[in-house]
Amino acid sequence: MAKWVFAFGGGSAEGGAGDRNLLGGKGANLAEMCSLGLPVPPGFTITTELCTHYYANDRTYPEELEAEVDRALAKVGEVTGRRFGDPDNLLLVSVRSGARASMPGMMDTVLNLGLNDETVEALARDSGDRRFAYDSYRRFIQMYCDVVMGLDHENFEEILEDGKAGLGYEFDTDLSAEDWSRIVDLYKAKVLEELDTPFPQDPREQLWGAIGAVFSSWMNHRAITYRRLHNIPESWGTAVNVQAMVFGNMGDDSATGVAFTRNPSTGEKKLYGEFLVNAQGEDVVAGIRTPQSLTEEARVAAGSDKPSLQKVLPDAFADFVRIADTLEGHYRDMQDLEFTIERGKLWMLQTRAGKRTAKAALKIAVEMAEEGLITREEAVARIDPASLDQLLHPTIDPEASRDVIGIGLPASPGAATGEIVFSSDEAEELKAHGRKVILVRVETSPEDIHGMHAAEGILTTRGGMTSHAAVVARGMGKPCVSGTGSLRVDYKKQTMQALGRTFNKGDVITIDGANGQVLAGAVAMLQPELSGDFASIMEWADAIRQMKVRTNAETPADARMARSFGAEGIGLCRTEHMFFDDDRIVAVREMILADTEEGRRAALAKLLPMQRSDFVELFEIMAGMPVTIRLLDPPLHEFLPKGEEEIAEVAAAMGVPADTLRQRTESLHELNPMLGHRGCRLAISYPEIAEMQARAIFEAAVEAGQRTGRPAEPEIMVPLVGVIEEFEFVKARIDQVAKAVMEESGVEIAYLCGTMIELPRAALRAGDIAASAAFFSFGTNDLTQTAFGISRDDAALFLEAYRQKGIIEQDPFVTLDIDGVGELVRIGVERGRQARPDIKLGICGEHGGDPASIGFCAELGLDYVSCSPFRVPIARLAAAQAAVAKG
The missing domain is CATH 3.20.20.60 (Phosphoenolpyruvate-binding domains)
Known part of the structure; x- marks a missing residue:
């Protein structure tokens, strides 16, 4: 019989880092941290195989799952000394997703699960803070309704903002316990009004609702889009992690934060991240309060007058630094960490390999190899080859604002700004006068080669990632956005329509070949830098590879x-x-259109x-x-003259009547030239x-x-x-x-x-x-x-x-x-x-x-x-x- 649930906590775990395919990245790493003896709230993971079963069986569970979940919940209770749903000895849990490949923010999470009208009073007694308890309850209602019941969180935001305005308050922290209690009542009334059903009070019903919602979120629109963009197979599924709640919002000796063991933008070997005092995890992510620096050095560099974690909670900070070093050494890679400090005690909620820029990836890989943490072969294997495009082309400054007027396919990387032109001849002419242009076409053909060469970038309304425009642009190293179907190009009027706006020849636009965006106006750029780390990785790669690499x-x-x-x-x-x-195509046309061998040889x-x-x-x-x-x-059609002007030009060069040449051109026409002569x-x-x-x-x-x-x-x-x-x-x-x-x-x-x-x-x-x-x-x-x-x-x-x-x-x-x-x-x-x-x-x-x-x-x-x-x-x-x- 399959095992669907794996427990972790209390210094031991069923599974570990090697089980990410089964437990997902989050579950595998939680289990691993437990086995390392690190402070992790106990919990259990429902496997990715259950997700596959769920979708293969009309969103139903195997019969034995409920009993396995009950046993695992009981074990969490043993470790914590609490019981789920028991108002006298309250255990609350979080329910989070965890696919084998990191998909940050793509799937759903529910916190504070287990709260109801009775247990909220138990939380108030345990914490000694009624305001905290009712704030936690309203957060839970809002999150649960959004994730599980399909009632958008904006419904609750309106109630909260109206409530604060009516009381004359500006911040959530101004609200008293009684205020939060009244808002909770308003939230529940809203649920009943909108859904014609009360907010569920049974903790077990809440739990199974949340588990189902997380599995269902594997197929939500944003998760599907993320998987498509990052080539993650749908068949992998997600795990569900149920974990005892720890609270970073229990006062000034509590906090929550996110950190990287090295700088994810530059690769510098320094702790990088931020935290909030008296906050839950979603507060950091949502940015509703200005976060604070982890270290005094970072605080000074940022020019902040808010104290650092190092200053506010020095003991917890020291524990965190030690654990961060331990985890980076154990995983031999930069780690992305989430943590909560509850009344001075540090708890680790997640570790995973941190996402990083290409520049940072190179620096981290090279330095870790030089530190002896990884081999050169491992350093080479750590770099995503496609990410090197970030280093080879200009890119848009991440701090720049974007006025997006269209989105197409990211056909060739890099970014470029220039005046709109609609013909290759115009592009070449303006280039000769020192002006930068973006060649805008419905689609390009080989005859546009001179304009593509002259332009800073190419934008087409048709075509895919392997269209003529895309292939030629990549070969030239020029940015290209293709297949921007929402744009309308009118060659006769020399205009481009975008989102109801009209752009004329000469107007300035920017294209971003990295993500397919078309932007109005000029946008600040960052120029490529091929650092010493790049050269080191390339040198190591060349020593390892067996295939040669040539160019087209x-x-x-x-x-x-x-x-x-x-x-x-x-x-x-x-x-x-x-x-x-120009000095060659006439001769080529002479050759193709000649009707004798002597004529062809002359051309x-x-x-x-x-x-x-x-x-x-x-x-x-x-x-x-x-x-x-x-x-x-x-295909011969690519070289044949088009239009009366070109036919006349070639006819004059060949010394034949235009009518004769027109007839010869028509005789060479093919229905399917790509499979033709x-x-x-x-x-x-x-x-x-x-x-x-x-x-x-x-x-x-x-x-x-x-x-x-x-x-x-x-x-x-x-x-x-x-x-x-x-x-x-x-x-x-x-x-x-x-x-x-x-x-x-x-x-x-x-x-x-x-x-x-x-x-x-x-x-x-x-x-x-x-x-x-x-x-x-x-x-x-x-x-x-x-x-x-x-x-x-x-x-x-x-x-x-x-x-x-x-x-x-x-x-x-x-x-x-x-x-x-x-x-x-x-x-x-x-x-x-x-x-x-x-x-x-x-x-x-x-x-x-x-x-x-x-x-x-x-x-x-x-x-x-x-x-x-x-x-x-x-x-x-x-x-x-x-x-x-x-x-």
Whole structure:
């Protein structure tokens, strides 16, 4: 038979810190503190498994639960010398949630449970303070009704404020015991009026109501939202902790507070926190009174004239300092502590690993490793890789006020302020005049690349986390907020509508790519600081990890940025991204729209020196590191002229009538261009394109090697291969050009020719393809699209609804779908290696910068991951953590 209830208290406990999956974080740590002999009010934990049972059985409990709870309550009574519900020997309890992952403030709590019209008099006798007793009772009624009975606390706040105003009082502390008693009567009358039922007087009914409410709060809106934001599975459930009450509001020798063993903002090794004299825990959290500093040093630094805990209750403070040191040493991590002092005696109510900023996390991990408290491997494992984004981009000052006018998806981290512009040309023009702009579009396309580069940040009303705007912005290291559906952009009027307000071109806005907020006006920023602690963690991570980390980059600026962040080569150079500059796109259009080979070769001759120059610079920046260059892979529609003006411009450049060019453009139109004439299909139709690019690559490799004295390592990637014959056709042209360039230059070039595995058939037939391909790079963006049959540009329209309804846990374009797409990758790896044991394997989709996906890549033993420049540090750290996890 399952055990549903675990007791703790009196120096012993059933369970401990290792049981957090069963007891939740709070319950496990309460049990652990008891076992350490620390002063913890006795209680018991109802397990997370009961929560699972509760929802699986129509919100009902197993028959044996009631008897287990009764036994545990009796044990609490033995430890305290009191009995629950006994007016002559009163025991009151608190009921709190406690999931295995910390979810502060997301679920419900009830304090002072067990009070009623009879026991309130017992509390008055025991405490010797009727005012305290009736204040506690009114707090209980208000909290219980809000949490359990569904009567909003604002109903009671109105009664309290009206009561104080009628009596001429300003503060709660002005009220007498008789005043509180009258307010309690008004509260109970309100319950009867609103709910048509009296406030429950039976302590057992109160207890089971509170237990049910805590389990129910696992599925409240804020808890669901928090779980979604922090990737906490619904299946984990929450535990319920029932604990004897201790009171911090029994006079000036009582207090309650919250503290961290180190500063959670900076990581400084100093006690950090605050407390209130004569208060309950919710008073500190609610901020209804100005809190006081724990230490004299902190009080002086804050310029406060209110005495510190160190001064007010020195004995309790000394006990607390000793316990804080004990707990940090025991858990070997910064602790977040909650405590109550009742009539001079200290009680510990909670300890858990404290949440901290990325800057503090680095400092704490490095210092603890240097103190010998943890190993370097543990220090590396302690840092959330995704949190490093906080350090790599400007962020909004947490003290700044925010005028939020819209919320979208946090598509690329960082924050930026600028004037609104609605076109890429405007963005580039204003940038040239030294002005900062935010490019606002319904959605972006590859032709917006120059405007995105010129803008401080990008805001779109459509698209998801893997839309064009999101992917390109992350690659550039620019903040982006996408899918802000509440905004309305009118290109013709040059306006943006937001919450009934109209913003015109030139108005200043701020976007926060960390949380998806759009703000009116300029907002104060904090600039990134890569501290010595950051460098230490990266150095330790590099010593641990086994996978290499490359970058996705086409521009020298991106390549240099990636190298400064520790990239070990380029894993994906998307050559089509190099062709959108004004001096190139006309030639590209000439090539695409030419209807003869001679016409295409004439256009390609214009592009060859441009491509060669690009590759020379990339090879030089990478200084002998591998550079994977993908041959041209554009859906043709992205390059075709749009509108009469562009058609006329290209027609003039080509020397053909505009009508002829218009007809040619229409003939190239595709219904589904993402699955159309692109990738290797383009190179097979027009081999001269692949030949030009191969020549540019090999000539650049020769030139760069001669300049730097370090031979370039080109890896030429053939895209969108589905059958081996496609790859071999294109590879033959590449090899032919390589031979010609080597003969012309007299220089031997070491190169690899491989493919991107981005179609399910390619993964399934990887053994065939590996017979000719020297490397595979898994293009998981397109592999996810083709495996799911979902366009990533349109997925945001419904994937979020899927997540909210529990159909999927993660957006598969953000975190790799291990069961489906991951299985295709696994098959490709296994079959590729079977055919060619020395095949080089990597991943270059957006998943290459996602920590969870990187763990899967490490499991498969890939040689490298490749990601956008600003995600390189994240990938380095995640790869090290994957190595630690593998042991």
